[in-house]
Amino acid sequence: MSHSHIPPELITNILSHLPVKSLARFLCVSRQWYDLISDSGFIKKHLNRSVETNRDRTIILLEHDGSHCGNGFSFNFDDDEDQFCNAVKMYPPLQHCDILDCCDGLVCLLKGREEVVIWNPLLRKYRKLPSEKPKGVPDFWLSQFAFCHDHQNDDYKVLRLFQYNDLPIEIKVYSLKSQRWKKVEEPWPNKEICHWESASFNGVVHWLVSDFGVLDKESLLAFDLASEKFKLYTTPVSPDVDQETRLEALGGYLCFVVNVYGEYNDVWVMKEYGVESSWTQIYKIEKVAVPWDFEYYKPLMFSKNRKKVLLEEHWNSNPFPIEYDVEKIHSKNLIWYDIEKKQGKRVQNWSFPDAFRTATCIGSLLLLDGDSVIDPWQRNASPSEGLNLLLKAVDELENEMLEG
Template identity: 45%
Template sequence: MSNLPIDIITNILSRLPVKSLVRFLCVSNRWYIVINGQAFIKLHLHRSIESKTDRTLIVQEQNACIPFDYFSFSFHDENCFGKPLEIYQPLHCSNVSTDILSCCDGLVCLYNQWGEEIAILNPLIRNLERSLKLRYVVLGYSVGKKIEDQWPNKEWSICSDSVFSNGALNWLVAEEGQSPENIVAFDLATEKFRIIRTPHKAPTSCVTCLEVLGQLCFIVIVDEMYNDVWLMKEYGEESSWTWIYKIEQGVVGSTFEYCKPLMRSKNNGKKILMEESYRYRTYPIWYDIEKKIRKRFKIPKLPEVFQTVTCVGSLLLLDGDNVIDPTLAGHNVIDPAQKNNW
């Protein structure tokens, strides 16, 4: 290996999962410098996204016990999930839950309502930034002021949770009593708004929401009947809205409220991993969008009620950190005696 050119070594390493790369930090000073380089970190993230490899489910348990527990499940293919690994809650506060706000490029954003604090962490390498006040993390004070001043239509109110896609925060908006026909997107780089038309005007009796399935999704939910899903193949291009599937009661075989799409299968993308919710129970399912076949399956030690975000394997670090610590990285299972070290 010592005789291989550095560009070939870099090419090989960029195709490996985070867990392996953390171990390889100890191979040599040469490899340590390569793996910690910003160019390599960006290359590895791009390849992980494009190849749909090194993916993880971050599961937030939801039940009467507060605070909630978090687990990560490595995801290799549609029939192979890794064993659950506990993720320590850096914003632990008794009797108050910590919620997952979002996940992007391998970083998970957690929010504690009691202290109005946010923690951003990379769960695979345990890199953490904590105790950040909400107003400064989500948008920043000056950006928040710009949103108020530049809001495109004063008659529009936000009627969905925000989702992050293509560098922008996206909300469904509508006038009072109307169903959403527009999406307002706020580009975090340019701090500018844009308006995107939805692909379908749903009846006011239906619920609509936004999700991300690789690209931005628009979903119409007809209570306990069906979910209709459109995908924007080219972000910002309204003509690229494409209807991709409908999941109906008769197909599912049991009553459901909502089937949240999480990710596509690795090989052909014709199967969608979903989180199915009904009457205080949650189930993971695979749905074949061509054959219209739904299959519920089990993941060992999965909580009965949970919420899920998908996370790609990433070496991204946070402000103030310029190297990966091989003594911490890659060990999601935390010894209780070590929790005070966070």
């Protein structure tokens, strides 16, 4: 029976269960399949299923050492194995860049102080944002970015803070849907940013702030990308001179981390978003839990049974402005921390780079219409090499269909 006799809704349902790599290949099956797979409704359906099932769970490692800054590696995993599969080399659309954030399979990259790219590493597609470099401003200025999904408008947005001397902070937002920057009219509150690193969650960007010159009264400042309004929340722990506090996103929660160098990482989540009384401590990593010295552990994701959390170990945990030395600020290991047993174990994998930053991804067809990332060695490929690549892809597709 040909596929023309299969009900369209059944074809849609079957295709929505497939991984990104297969769907990218099936775009060339027919015009009908191309229109279906590239339809915004199907892309959203496929993404929702990926979120529910953790399909195509992939970790991107962006290498940060002095000689190979910018090389990318990826590995996918289906369970909570201590030994991940070998990392596969990949090429990001920017070199000498850093990972800003990730959301729904998209990774936001930054190069310098103004070059921003939104990248789908599984599709190898990207979109470069138009430059927003301030005009008529000297070189000494600070800029900070955040990346998040605006659920209300179903739009992916990049937020940019710009500050020069003692002038008020300027806020602009880039919309992936409209493909343009917009200045936010809502003024920045009379607050000082304690850490120039934000946490994006639930369509809201968050910072730790305080009254000017009063660092012992820390608050959580939230900016809603849909309403473009600010709101203040209390934190679960009062600041202390000996501790460092950070914001992260973990397992569907806004996460507050208290770090005391070499002693412990204390981790809280806001169980019910927006409700300050719902702050709950979920784990605490103490010095006896790991047989090595540590500074800061960035939580990446829970295991499927939520009994473990995957952590990114940082050599230098101090928050940094946009001008930083990528050779000094990076991580060197991934760690599984067992919450019940209160034990940490490093992930041993010789295919990982020595120093890296990470992004976690799931299967997503977002940016299917973006520009293609071309590997450097393919840019100089001869026509005969291009034909060999095409024949190899056809062979792989035939083998995949036979195995299925």
